[in-house]
Amino acid sequence: MRPIIDTHTHTIASGHWTTDTATDLARAAAARNLQILAITDHSPSIPESATENYFLNLKYAEKYRFGVRLLYGTEADVMDTSGRLGLADSVLCQMDIVIASQHPVCFKPSNAEENTAGLVAAVSTGKVDIVGHPDDEKYPLVLEELVKACALHGTAIEMNEASLTPGGYRGDAKSRDAQLLALCKKEGVTVSMGSDSHGASHVGVFTYAEKLLEETAFPHELVVNYSKKAFYALLNEHRKNRGQKPLL
Numbered sequence: 001m002r003p004i005i006d007t008h009t010h011t012i013a014s015g016h017w018t019t020d021t022a023t024d025l026a027r028a029a030a031a032r033n034l035q036i037l038a039i040t041d042h043s044p045s046i047p048e049s050a051t052e053n054y055f056l057n058l059k060y061a062e063k064y065r066f067g068v069r070l071l072y073g074t075e076a077d078v079m080d081t082s083g084r085l086g087l088a089d090s091v092l093c094q095m096d097i098v099i100a101s102q103h104p105v106c107f108k109p110s111n112a113e114e115n116t117a118g119l120v121a122a123v124s125t126g127k128v129d130i131v132g133h134p135d136d137e138k139y140p141l142v143l144e145e146l147v148k149a150c151a152l153h154g155t156a157i158e159m160n161e162a163s164l165t166p167g168g169y170r171g172d173a174k175s176r177d178a179q180l181l182a183l184c185k186k187e188g189v190t191v192s193m194g195s196d197s198h199g200a201s202h203v204g205v206f207t208y209a210e211k212l213l214e215e216t217a218f219p220h221e222l223v224v225n226y227s228k229k230a231f232y233a234l235l236n237e238h239r240k241n242r243g244q245k246p247l248l
């Protein structure tokens, strides 16, 4: 099986890490034979990332470039333990895809209970498709609690290629991710592989994420990157809660 979807990427709109545009990312996705590319720029809560108006205007952006279906969404910050995200709810509910992640600039790393409460509250809004990189050493988590919340709300747990790449900046992601995979298998929670490529260079590259799935004998049917049907089923569950029509 071959991944045909990248669920997590960033363009110039996310700030200073890259000057590549959505067109550059789409070209790279086509070159790597992806069928669907999710562009998930940082929410306005991250300094130097895009404004609300940028996200509002995405509805006018081209849905296909170089034959790749583009989904325009956000990697929204978890702001606190109330379920508040870094993009206004009215705008969030217009996104094709919503990832919720913790970044130190918006959610100061705390103890496992508080970090977990932040993610669980975000997931419990029913509007979050994917929990982004819950493998960051800076954020200890009560993994069972997070995975149970994801099971309840149909949210996927991300296997983040940037985290899993040796020397990655989130510490020892691999052992955390292996534990998460075991829990996801037990609870029937889906997993999404996201390159987290800032710019075009790593779009659609899942070398270490796929290696870990293989090493842990994780069932393919719980991974959304291999089929449009599985991926859209994940998104449609939350699109309903965001008041959007299903993707077909």
Ligand SMILES: [Zn+2]
Binding pocket: 075, 101, 103, 132, 133
């Ligand atoms: Zn992130």
Ligand SMILES: [Zn+2]
Binding pocket: 008, 009, 010, 075, 196
């Ligand atoms: Zn990201």
